[in-house]
Amino acid sequence: MSGKVKACYACQRNGRTRLGEPCLKTYPLECVDLLRRARVAFQAGRTLKENFRLAQLEAVVRMLEEHECDFVDALGRDLHKPRFETVMSELLLVKNEALYAISNLKKWMQPQHVERNLSTTLDQCLVVNEPLGVVFIVGTWSSPVQMCLVPLVGAIAAGNCAIINPSECTYHTSELLHHLIPLYLDNECFHVILAGVSDLPEVVELKFDHVFFTGNREEGNRIAQAAARTLTPVTLILGGKNPCYVDCQCDIATTAQRLAWARFHNAGQSLVAPDYILCHADVKARLVQALKCCLMQFYGPDPRESRSFGRMVNLEIFNRTRDMLWRSGKVAMGGQVIEAEKYIAPTILTDVAESDPIMQQDVFGPVLPVLTVNNEDEAIAFINKQEKPLCVYAYSNNSKVISRLMSETSSGSFCSNDSILQSLMVALPFGGVGASGTGSYHGRYSFDTFSHRKSCLLRGTRFECVTYLRYPPYEDRNLSLMTWASTLSQKSQGWCQIL
Amino acid sequence: MFTERQKEIADAVKKDLNKSEVGTQLYETLGLEGEISLAIRKLKEWAAPRPVEKNLLTLSDTVYIKPEPLGVVLIIGAWNYPWAVTIQPLIGAIAAGNAAVIKPSEVCVHTAKVMEDLLPVYIDKELYPVVTGGVPETQELLRQRFDHIFYTGNSVVGKLIMEAAAKNLTPVTLELGGKSPCYIDKNCDISIACRRVAWGKYTNCGQTCIAPDYILCEPSIQDRVIEEIKKSIKEFYTDNPKTCTDYGRIINQRHFKRIMAMLEDSAIAVGGENDESDCYIAPTVLRDVKPEAKVMQEEIFGPLLPILSVSGLDEAIKFINKGEKPLALYVFTSDDKVIKRMVDETSSGGLLANDCLVHYSVSSLPFGGVGNSGMGCYHGKFSFDQLSHLRSCLIKQLKMEGVNSMRYPPHTPKKLGWARFFILKTVDLGWVGRMALLAVLAVVAAVVLQNYLL
Numbered sequence: 001m002s003g004k005v006k007a008c009y010a011c012q013r014n015g016r017t018r019l020g021e022p023c024l025k026t027y028p029l030e031c032v033d034l035l036r037r038a039r040v041a042f043q044a045g046r047t048l049k050e051n052f053r054l055a056q057l058e059a060v061v062r063m064l065e066e067h068e069c070d071f072v073d074a075l076g077r078d079l080h081k082p083r084f085e086t087v088m089s090e091l092l093l094v095k096n097e098a099l100y101a102i103s104n105l106k107k108w109m110q111p112q113h114v115e116r117n118l119s120t121t122l123d124q125c126l127v128v129n130e131p132l133g134v135v136f137i138v139g140t141w142s143s144p145v146q147m148c149l150v151p152l153v154g155a156i157a158a159g160n161c162a163i164i165n166p167s168e169c170t171y172h173t174s175e176l177l178h179h180l181i182p183l184y185l186d187n188e189c190f191h192v193i194l195a196g197v198s199d200l201p202e203v204v205e206l207k208f209d210h211v212f213f214t215g216n217r218e219e220g221n222r223i224a225q226a227a228a229r230t231l232t233p234v235t236l237i238l239g240g241k242n243p244c245y246v247d248c249q250c251d252i253a254t255t256a257q258r259l260a261w262a263r264f265h266n267a268g269q270s271l272v273a274p275d276y277i278l279c280h281a282d283v284k285a286r287l288v289q290a291l292k293c294c295l296m297q298f299y300g301p302d303p304r305e306s307r308s309f310g311r312m313v314n315l316e317i318f319n320r321t322r323d324m325l326w327r328s329g330k331v332a333m334g335g336q337v338i339e340a341e342k343y344i345a346p347t348i349l350t351d352v353a354e355s356d357p358i359m360q361q362d363v364f365g366p367v368l369p370v371l372t373v374n375n376e377d378e379a380i381a382f383i384n385k386q387e388k389p390l391c392v393y394a395y396s397n398n399s400k401v402i403s404r405l406m407s408e409t410s411s412g413s414f415c416s417n418d419s420i421l422q423s424l425m426v427a428l429p430f431g432g433v434g435a436s437g438t439g440s441y442h443g444r445y446s447f448d449t450f451s452h453r454k455s456c457l458l459r460g461t462r463f464e465c466v467t468y469l470r471y472p473p474y475e476d477r478n479l480s481l482m483t484w485a486s487t488l489s490q491k492s493q494g495w496c497q498i499l
Numbered sequence: 500m501f502t503e504r505q506k507e508i509a510d511a512v513k514k515d516l517n518k519s520e521v522g523t524q525l526y527e528t529l530g531l532e533g534e535i536s537l538a539i540r541k542l543k544e545w546a547a548p549r550p551v552e553k554n555l556l557t558l559s560d561t562v563y564i565k566p567e568p569l570g571v572v573l574i575i576g577a578w579n580y581p582w583a584v585t586i587q588p589l590i591g592a593i594a595a596g597n598a599a600v601i602k603p604s605e606v607c608v609h610t611a612k613v614m615e616d617l618l619p620v621y622i623d624k625e626l627y628p629v630v631t632g633g634v635p636e637t638q639e640l641l642r643q644r645f646d647h648i649f650y651t652g653n654s655v656v657g658k659l660i661m662e663a664a665a666k667n668l669t670p671v672t673l674e675l676g677g678k679s680p681c682y683i684d685k686n687c688d689i690s691i692a693c694r695r696v697a698w699g700k701y702t703n704c705g706q707t708c709i710a711p712d713y714i715l716c717e718p719s720i721q722d723r724v725i726e727e728i729k730k731s732i733k734e735f736y737t738d739n740p741k742t743c744t745d746y747g748r749i750i751n752q753r754h755f756k757r758i759m760a761m762l763e764d765s766a767i768a769v770g771g772e773n774d775e776s777d778c779y780i781a782p783t784v785l786r787d788v789k790p791e792a793k794v795m796q797e798e799i800f801g802p803l804l805p806i807l808s809v810s811g812l813d814e815a816i817k818f819i820n821k822g823e824k825p826l827a828l829y830v831f832t833s834d835d836k837v838i839k840r841m842v843d844e845t846s847s848g849g850l851l852a853n854d855c856l857v858h859y860s861v862s863s864l865p866f867g868g869v870g871n872s873g874m875g876c877y878h879g880k881f882s883f884d885q886l887s888h889l890r891s892c893l894i895k896q897l898k899m900e901g902v903n904s905m906r907y908p909p910h911t912p913k914k915l916g917w918a919r920f921f922i923l924k925t926v927d928l929g930w931v932g933r934m935a936l937l938a939v940l941a942v943v944a945a946v947v948l949q950n951y952l953l
Contacts, residue, residue: 043820048843084910092919114863125861130846132869209870217668224665231658233874236668251897261907298908308908397897406892410567413891418903422893427551428562433569433888434646438670440889453876455849455864456842457857460833471698472735472745 026193028202031163034191035206038134038161041188047131047159050109052186056156057098057105059184060149064091070176071145078144078170080311085265090145093424097150100426100443101157108157108447111456124458129451131159133209138200138223140214141169141313142269142364147214148177151235152190154446160209161189167215168196169313201226208232210450214271215239216362217435235439235449237271238432239362240389244274244419245379245405247396248282255395255417256290259368260298262419264346267310268366269317272423274393275362276352276369278379284372288348291368292333295346303345304338312342312365321365325349328356329369354382376401380408388412388434393419412436500621501528507617508582511609515581515750526703527582530860534587537862537879538594545594545883548892558933561894566887568596570646575637575660577651578606578750579706579800584651584674585614589627591882597647598626602640604652605633606750638663645669647886651708653798654871672875672885674708675868676798677825677848681711681855682815682841684832685720692831692853693727696804697735699829699855701782704747705802709827711855712799713788715815718808725768725784728804732769732782741772741779749778749801758801761794765805790818812837816844824848824870829855848872 046052064071071091075081081090101108111126135155139148148166155162164181166174171194178192195203197219204211204226213223214237227234246255263273279287299306312318321344322337334347344365352358352369359369373379383392390412394405402416412432415422423430423442431440441449501508508528548563572592576585585603592599601618603611615629630636641648641663650660651674664671683692699711716724732740740746749755755778762771762785770783780802788794788805795805809815819828828847830838838852848868851858858864859878867876877885905914 082908082910084908084915087915087919088906114861116863117861120857120861125864127865128842128850130869221665221668224668225662228658228661228665231654231661231673231871231874238668254897254900257900257907258903265908300909306909308910395897402894406565410888411890413893414565415893415895417895417897418893421557421895422562422891425551425554425557425562425891425893427553428891428893429564429889430891433567433890435668438668452846452869453865454842454847454869455858455861455866456852457850457854457861457864458838458852459854459857471694473737473743 025168026195028195028199028206031193031195031203031206034163034193035134035208037188038163038191041186042131042133042161046186047156047161047189050105053105053156053159054102056185056190057102057153060153060156061095061098061102063180063184064095064149067176067180070180071173074172074176075144075170077172078141079266079269079313080309081266082308082310084308085310086145089266089424090143093146094149094153097153097426097443097446101153101447104444105157108444120457120459122460124456126456126458128454128456129158129447130454132450132452134161134163135210135212135450136204136208137162137164138211138213138215139164139166140216140271141167142266142271144170144173145177147237151212151441151446151449154441155212155450156190157447158450160450163191163193163208165193165195165200165203168194169317204232205230210235212439212441212449213237220437235441236432236437237430237439237441238390238435238437239271239364240432240436241275241359241362241386242272242389242391242393242411243379243383243386244277244393245373245376245383245395246277246279246283246287247376247394247398247401248280249397249401250283250395250417251397252283252286252290256287256294258418259395260291260294260346263368264295264298264309264366267312267344268321268346268368269310269313269364270420272391272420274368274391274419275389276359276371278373278382279370280376281372281374284350284370288332288350288370291348295333295348299346303334304336304341304343309346309366312344315339315342317364318342318344320361321363321367324358324361324363325365325367328352328358332370334366376404380405383409388432388436390432390436391415391419391423410434412440500617501532504617507613508610511613512581512607514609515578515607527580530583531586531590533860534590534862534879534882538590538883541880542594545880546596549889557893557895558937559896559899561892563892565890565892566595566884567890569886569888570597572597572599572886573640573645573648574599574601575648575650575652576601576603577708578604578610579703579708581607581610581614588649588651588672588877588882588886591877591886592649593622593627594883595887597886600640600645601627601629602637603629603631605631647672649875649877649886650674657873672877673868673873674866674875674877675826675871675873676708676800677823677868677872678712678795678798679709679825679827679829679847680815680819680822681714681829682809682812682819682831683714683716683720683724684812684830684834684837685717686834686837687832687853689720689723690727690730693724694731694734695854696829696831697728697731697782700804701732701735701746701802702856704749704780705804706747706750706800707856709849709856709859710800711804711827711829712825713795713805713807715807715809715818717811721786721806721808724806725786728784729769736782740781741774741777746782749780752778754778754801755780758799758803761799761801761803763793765789765792765794768806770802812840816840819845824868824872826868826872827851827858846870848876 072086075086111128137151212235220236220238303309329349329352332348332350334345336345347367349369392411426443429440429445430442548565550563574588644667649672654675657673657675736743736746765785768784768786770781772781783803785805826848828850830841862879865876865881866878905917
């Protein structure tokens, strides 16, 4: 990467470089060359062998293990992320995915034989998993390592080459990835670029075989349109307002603890955290009180001093969250802000109206609005008025309530009596629906996202006597015979064609 | 509807495409009836929650994937198999619990009218309205917001549809076309191979998205291939295909002219007769075609079968990989190694060895394209999954909070150690492994408790 003498606008804005220091931003023209190299490597068949894929996955695990301290340090500088959260939610998660892929790769790569019908009993019907080619993975800043590397694990397992673009907002982490990946992964097949958000649609139009994007809805929209112009399939993991319903019948102490953890980890900067609470009127006061206790327990009387509490990633997000906080509802706890440190105290808002600013956009900060509803009907009606979110949460001891919340709303995923965990499980597909995105990943689903399932039907050229029924000239008696055979076959399988 | 109104449906298709009544039944309605009965039989199984494997942390919870309907689906049909490609996605949409707006192609005028008249009589017209019309109506439809758009057609329009969908972040399934290559190895039963290729190519007058578009074979067998195809054409459609009821017509004048223009720079080996007033083009074979020829620049979608010479399998694979990924790939050979190389070294929506078209009818095989030939797949259960949202559900209890305590701040190194242990799956623990681990944990807990109490 050639050093550029002039610092780019993003770096200047972040007060990062002085004139003369190299800026590592990648411009779309440079991506053309990287894309070409990746394509050549893919065409040469480098990524197809199982051994190659296993070696790359193992290299990812090694990279995370050997540089754990560097990642902790980088994320600490970008987000003031506590070591515990970095290791658990970023490094361990990726390692888990990589190890899961390694142990299952052979199975996933096997062609699957499928059910045959009457006419194909003597043939081989199978589905072969093929890599797509070169894929483009765009991460987001709230979980910079996880959002780039988990899809990368899937892309590698499926046999693709990849170009990764970590978010420019978390520049220490992005630079670390930019530095480390060439040391561990194949230099022709995998590249890291640092393109700005506004340049992404241009990069997408260079034509990849799949684009995997995590981020907010406006950017997702621009990416989707750019991908449409080149007929590129996309997976979009977009944010949304994740509702959380707290019923009158529930264990308030445990609920508060789980909610507080989910909302305030990473200083609230998470795609899957509960965005707002719809609390049953009977328990609202107790819930707010319990939340206050939990916060005291977690972060002590002054969260600013706590090493377990994070900071906003940059001034833009800080300002946005602060404005939302100041113009919505009433502060029940917290509310302190310190601009120099990009610090916002863990805050709980009550008396929030639906029209308040905080209810009009996604909350990416440690602010938790609590709205009151009288029963689960109101909660369901409220949730269904909004766009489909990434997750819906419900806390209750009553399984009927949980059932209703689940079946009468729609979202990417659902979790009862806890939060976030469903997005960490390797066996569950994680993704959105409607405005929260399209496609899913994690575990086997990552592999499937980055593969093409090719149907193969392998026949022989014997038994032509059976196939003659389908050739013209079409005779009524042939058709009757086939219709009869079809109904016979329908009793045991689907289509039957003595074709 | 299909059994009762067979005659009306067949008449309309005959007027549009000159498909014989038997042909319509064979290629369109029989398949649909099969898919419908499959969907009816398997609906319960497909719509049931699908449990998944649990990890140590979620042993006591319920974890599953629940299929949910997406909402309102827009189905845009094509004109070549108007019933098959419009109704088959509809079956999937209904099975998955969606409502659907059906927009048959305006090019097959008579069938669109029949669809508009008949469908509301048999299925709920509020949930499944049929919208007919041309480009302006389609554009208006695309301005609305749907939960999924299912389009069958060509890639030019496919791009426009995807762009319109992207504005609303609507997911799409695109079944597009491409030039489906057909490689005929010199080690194969050439007469059977040619008969199958001829059937695949000239059915519906070549207007099939998965028809073998062109043949690649070695020069030594080209003459034999041409001869066998000529024999098959005669067998199927008599000496004068124009008078044969089983041979179709080109859909309209515009396509007729487009296809005739492709003949300009290639040598005709068989056929070539045409009649513009009737939109008739005879089953035609072109020999010694060059890669630069007009007929090799776009999908033919007509009864012209070019034959290109290649020196062997290697050159064939190289040639295929230079082009865009096609919807289907055909290989005729008696050598398994050749088939394996084709499967491994090329990419396409689907691959069929030693036959044409029939992989479409196996409902357990996903049917769809890749790259320029489309995205998404359907048929059978895949239709259901494509038009559903598979929602992950984790049902926990408010008990066993002790296990969770290690994740709460203030964070200590000890808690981190425990977290590493619980989350990291270094071994794929089977049920026995999990039980064994639980037993060990119980013993450890007992020992610790005992020491504590003492």
